[in-house]
Amino acid sequence: MTRVAVQDFDRQVDLLIRARYSAIYVVTFEEDRLADMLYAIAKKQGKKLYVWSSHSGLLRYQKDKRQSESEPQHCSPKEVLKEIHRRHDSALFLLRDFNPYFEDPTIARQFRDLASELKSTYKTLIISAATMDFPVALEKDLTVLDLPLPTAAELRELLRSICVELDRSSQDSVRINKNDMEALVRAAQGLTLSEAENAFAKAAVHEGVLTSKDVDIVQNEKQQIIRKSGMLEFHPPDTTLADVGGLDSLKRWLARRGKAWHPDAHQFGLPEPKGMLLLGVPGCGKSLTARAVAQYWGVPLLHLDLGRVFTSMLGSSEENMRRALAIAEGIAPAVLWIDEIEKGIGGSGKGEHDGGTSSRVFGTLLTWMQERKAPVFVCATANRIDDLPPELLRRGRFDEIFFVDLPDSRSREEILSIHLSKRKRNPKNFNLTDLAELSQNFSGAELEHCVVESLFAAFEEERDLEDTDLAQAMAEVTPLAVTSAEDITRLRNWAQKRTRSADYPGPLGKKENPRG
Numbered sequence: 094m095t096r097v098a099v100q101d102f103d104r105q106v107d108l109l110i111r112a113r114y115s116a117i118y119v120v121t122f123e124e125d126r127l128a129d130m131l132y133a134i135a136k137k138q139g140k141k142l143y144v145w146s147s148h149s150g151l152l153r154y155q156k157d158k159r160q161s162e163s164e165p166q167h168c169s170p171k172e173v174l175k176e177i178h179r180r181h182d183s184a185l186f187l188l189r190d191f192n193p194y195f196e197d198p199t200i201a202r203q204f205r206d207l208a209s210e211l212k213s214t215y216k217t218l219i220i221s222a223a224t225m226d227f228p229v230a231l232e233k234d235l236t237v238l239d240l241p242l243p244t245a246a247e248l249r250e251l252l253r254s255i256c257v258e259l260d261r262s263s264q265d266s267v268r269i270n271k272n273d274m275e276a277l278v279r280a281a282q283g284l285t286l287s288e289a290e291n292a293f294a295k296a297a298v299h300e301g302v303l304t305s306k307d308v309d310i311v312q313n314e315k316q317q318i319i320r321k322s323g324m325l326e327f328h329p330p331d332t333t334l335a336d337v338g339g340l341d342s343l344k345r346w347l348a349r350r351g352k353a354w355h356p357d358a359h360q361f362g363l364p365e366p367k368g369m370l371l372l373g374v375p376g377c378g379k380s381l382t383a384r385a386v387a388q389y390w391g392v393p394l395l396h397l398d399l400g401r402v403f404t405s406m407l408g409s410s411e412e413n414m415r416r417a418l419a420i421a422e423g424i425a426p427a428v429l430w431i432d433e434i435e436k437g438i439g440g441s442g443k444g445e446h447d448g449g450t451s452s453r454v455f456g457t458l459l460t461w462m463q464e465r466k467a468p469v470f471v472c473a474t475a476n477r478i479d480d481l482p483p484e485l486l487r488r489g490r491f492d493e494i495f496f497v498d499l500p501d502s503r504s505r506e507e508i509l510s511i512h513l514s515k516r517k518r519n520p521k522n523f524n525l526t527d528l529a530e531l532s533q534n535f536s537g538a539e540l541e542h543c544v545v546e547s548l549f550a551a552f553e554e555e556r557d558l559e560d561t562d563l564a565q566a567m568a569e570v571t572p573l574a575v576t577s578a579e580d581i582t583r584l585r586n587w588a589q590k591r592t593r594s595a596d597y598p599g600p601l602g603k604k605e606n607p608r609g
């Protein structure tokens with residue numbers, strides 16, 4: 094069984110058919126779009142397309158024409174396979190939702206025999222289903238493909254046809270220029286064709302005219318549809334790199350990598366940024382940075398909730414993962430944020446307890462990370478090395494693995510300054526150097542905590558915040574670095590050989606000018 098996620102789906106199917114692959118299994122929610130694509134391929138190859146479903150039987154597919162309303166024929170799975178065997182024409186046979194019938198061993202056998210026989214004919218079987226679900230015995234007979242979500246070109250084509258339609262029905266109902274058009278297309282990326290059609294239609298109905306303002310409507314519609322999928326969510330752009338103190342080396346890296354998104358970069362020979370793994374001490378800004386990256390690069394931020402991928406309510410975990418990744422590709426360029434990746438997947442021996450589900454889901458993610466074509470930058474965070482599967486750390490999965498350590502004294506000054514400013518205090522009024530000295534081994538989260546606590550103290554005494562309040566709050570904190578000293582030392586030792594410092598240029602352990 095070959096499994097490929099393809100950008101150039103048309104070309105792949107075309108090639109497989111020409112190479113006389115006799116049975117192709119396409120995973121998609123978009124039956125109509127698939128039928129239209131197959132119709133175009135069949136036409137190009139001088140073949141016919143027939144579509145079967147248990148309800149309407151076997152029918153010749155004719156684009157933009159209503160199906161004839163004659164009595165349905167060859168409805169049962171047995172009959173349709175027999176009928177395909179009998180036919181002599183060169184044709185593609187699209188069988189919709191055929192997979193449940195494979196449960197019946199006689200049908201599975203009949204199907205395999207037919208698939209084998211068709212190899213020497215010009216007939217091809219194509220099964221479409223929303224999930225990849227068939228008996229192991231058929232793995233060798235089926236080539237599985239994913240139909241990716243529509244490309245910008247397909248969405249543009251759809252929008253154009255909607256505009257023509259609108260224009261025809263009432264004059265002046267379309268008031269968009271080329272840029273608005275692109276913005277609308279962009280807003281719809283990540284949706285299926287029919288979802289996009291609905292979103293565009295909704296936008297057009299709103300105030301009876303399609304304008305640049307409707308980009309928001311389409312964008313909102315998309316957010317809701319994606320939220321319904323359960324595992325992915327658009328994260329609002331609420332954080333910038335200016336909110337992150339320290340981590341200079343990581344910031345510099347991001348500035349440089351960000352340029353690789355530019356179209357010229359590809360021309361220049363740069364690969365697209367793949368992703369980064371931020372590993373490190375709790376509360377030091379991993380999640381914070383992950384959230385800031387998208388905003389910094391001006392692309393949408395998608396949060397993948399790994400916990401929810403495993404929710405059986407949503408369907409099979411593997412399928413959920415694949416769907417989430419397909420949506421992310423549809424929305425690309427984008428940042429895909431996977432927080433605490435070790436908790437969701439991997440985990441030493443986890444796979445043994447859940448029948449291998451978590452390792453399969455993880456495999457799906459790893460394969461995708463290796464093969465994806467669309468510019469989706471994966472920003473993963475982790476703080477437990479024991480649970481990190483070694484495959485994840487292998488070269489090539491991420492562009493870089495950064496170690497986020499406790500902030501040094503200069504970074505602590507910066508972090509204090511950020512959190513004071515956020516709470517309407519001028520950092521210049523505080524002796525940050527001394528305060529940084531008093532907060533050795535504090536994490537960013539602990540520094541923030543001190544700022545908040547000291548504000549409470551000052552407010553209680555009905556005066557403004559002073560250095561002493563901060564010093565007092567700091568004296569009351571026992572940092573995690575002290576309570577979990579062993580864990581942190583172990584983490585550091587581990588990271589030394591395998592990661593790059595987020596603070597200092599060069600490999601970990603060879604700190605240039607260590608501060609703090």
Ligand SMILES: Nc1ncnc2c1ncn2[C@@H]1O[C@H](COP(=O)(O)OP(=O)(O)OP(=O)(O)O)[C@@H](O)[C@H]1O
Nearest residue numbers: 336337338375376377378379380381476508537538
């Ligand atoms: N470098 C930093 N600069 C500014 N604020 C920080 C920094 N590090 C942590 N903080 C503050 O602490 C909060 C928690 O940090 P964050 O969630 O990014 O930690 P984390 O590294 O993801 O920790 P965990 O491993 O526990 O998930 C942030 O929302 C921020 O307010």
Ligand SMILES: [Mg+2]
Nearest residue numbers: 379380432474
């Ligand atoms: Mg975190």
